[in-house]
Amino acid sequence: MSLDVRAPAATGSVPARPPCAQRPSARGKALAAFLPASFALVVGLWGIRRQNTMWGDEAVTYQLAQREPSQIWHTVQQVDLVHALHYAVMHVIFDLFGAGLLSLRLPSVLAMAAAASGVGLLGLRLAGPRAGLLAGLVFALLPQVQKYAQEGRSYALVCALIAWASYALVASISRQGRWRWAAYGLTMLLACLLHEFAVLALAAHGVTLIVSRTPKRVLRAWGVTAAGVVIGLLPLVVVSAGQSEQVSWIGGPVRPSPLLVAVVVGILCARAPLRSRGPVNVAALAVPILVLPGALLLTASLVKPLFVDRYVLFSDIGIALLLGAWLDHMCRLRPARYTPTVYIAAIAALAALVPTSLSLRTPQSRSNDATAIGAAVRKQGRPGDGLLYLAGRHRTLAATYPGDTRHLTDLALAQDPVESNTLAGVELPARDIAARMMQFHRIVTVRVARADTLTDPQEKAKTDTLRHHFRERTTTRVNGARITVYVRDDGTPSRPVLRCNTCGESS
Incomplete structure (x- = not known):
């Protein structure tokens, strides 16, 4: 004007x-x-x-x-x-x-x-x-x-x-x-x-x-x-x-x-x-x-x-x-x-x-709640349980407060995010992930709501092993994710390989 x-x-x-x-x-x-x-x-x-x-x-x-x-x-x-x-x-x-x-x-x-x-x-x-x-x-x-x-x-x-x-x-x-x-x-x-x-x-x-x-x-x-x-x-x-x-x-x-x-x-x-x-x-x-x-x-x-x-x-x-x-x-x-x-x-x-x-x-008001996801993992998991992220890139959602997952073993993790200079860490090959899953009687999984179905070998190994050898016991829904506890289908508890998420030592 x-x-x-x-x-x-x-x-x-x-x-x-x-x-x-x-x-x-x-x-x-x-x-x-x-x-x-x-x-x-x-x-x-x-x-x-x-x-x-x-x-x-x-x-x-x-x-x-x-x-x-x-x-x-x-x-x-x-x-x-x-x-x-x-x-x-x-x-x-x-x-x-x-x-x-x-x-x-x-x-x-x-x-x-x-x-x-x-x-x-x-x-x-x-x-x-x-x-x-x-x-x-x-x-x-x-x-x-x-x-x-x-x-x-x-x-x-x-x-x-x-x-x-x-x-x-x-x-x-x-x-x-x-x-x-x-x-x-x-x-x-x-x-x-x-x-x-x-x-x-x-x-x-x-x-x-x-x-x-x-x-x-x-x-x-x-x-x-x-x-x-x-x-x-x-x-x-x-x-x-x-x-x-x-x-x-x-x-x-x-x-x-x-x-x-x-x-x-x-x-x-x-x-x-x-x-x-x-x-x-x-x-x-x-x-x-x-x-x-x-x-x-x-x-x-x-x-x-x-x-x-x-x-x-x-x-x-x-x-x-x-x-x-x-x-x-x-x-x-x-x-x-x-x-x-x-x-x-x-x-x-x-x-x-x-x-x-x-x-x-x-x-x-947000699409997910990382704090609630971590709290749900802490509540559902027991010391010595396995922890699995479906998919691995969502590991950041439960890693905000390390205390939420300190007593669980991240079954797919080969290198943690800090050590590998990544956001979500580096995961093991598919065969190794499946083998580690079979060593545990209870596994806590984190699945992001509305996540795309992933077809890469590691994610396929996780889902196939859960489907064939584990059954769902409980599921907790929080904003943006589902926290599910799986147990071995045969009911035979195997002694888990306990691995400290901080130092990496096994027992």
Whole structure:
């Protein structure tokens, strides 16, 4: 939306700034930055422990971050390089504050508070103080933001960096300077190194500059900066491409509905005459960052499934900006009879968010519960029982707290995860697994719910031996897994080979 700045009436006079282009006051900036950040911090701290539970992806972070830096480096070279920087950051935090649920999740809470502050200032710069304040508050309330603000992964950090990179981009357009472009480029590169799909926000920024018809010198400066980001990211992309098994679990788009709803709502908001204050209007920035990353990832999923909602969490920046600007527009509407309607709609929206916000703070809000899985293994197992994971890659789900499995013998394990520099360890050949299973009278198995049927020899040896020589005694279902106790079908107890999971000695 272009500004209509009229020519001065008399020679030498200075045209007055339109009301929407007035420079924001220090008080306006403080409110747009501080209130959303404070609100996001309070919302993030609310129920942060989630009843002292941890889900599978967080369990991986928790376990890897406690390894030595050299072990982390050797592990990510084999698997999960895309999260290497986050594991390194969390290792430092654990060293400083100790490993625990709070130190695992607080960085994400603080990151979302920083993101809300960035969204508030970005909205202020694009559409005015009230729009910025409302955008920051809306951002903190979005269900996806609430969810990943309480998760020990990198997505909240990426979201914060992209929010501030977007602010740096708008500032660079208005006032040229190499240091501004350097700040933008370094922030974007850091976001991409935390998660390489953050590069999709870089593409959205390019579209913003094109549709805003920015001068060629600005496009050139952005092009040079973007090239630097891509070059800096390239080694990570090349190496992580060889670790594609990390996303092999994605069978199709995972939870695309929230993004699709946000896109529809955002486009409807963008059709209103939203206030604009500068060379880039709010729709030109918000719509591309809302629509383009998800659209590109969904398109790529036609070839190889890659879309997961949290990979494009930063798209919520776009819907927050559009909703904030639209609410500001509604507040400026005349006649005043529309104002009660706006208030009623806002109260109804807040009330509708309450059940969702409450459910996000329960263990059932995640696809599994590693804490409950480990506790169920500890409860069902007896000292000397065998332990079997179906499949082996899910060993991380019961390894968060070693005490849960200390008195059981992991029948398939040849090398533990730390020794082998892997996430789930190295398993024995199929024949050896079957032979060890036959030495035990009782075996506790961990089977992840909705897991794909695996056909590799080791998994086949586990299931065949259980089917032919054991019978199911009890099954405990927890969030995301089944813990089953099997006993030998012939009822003849064999003396088990007891192996300490820590030292590896047999008795």
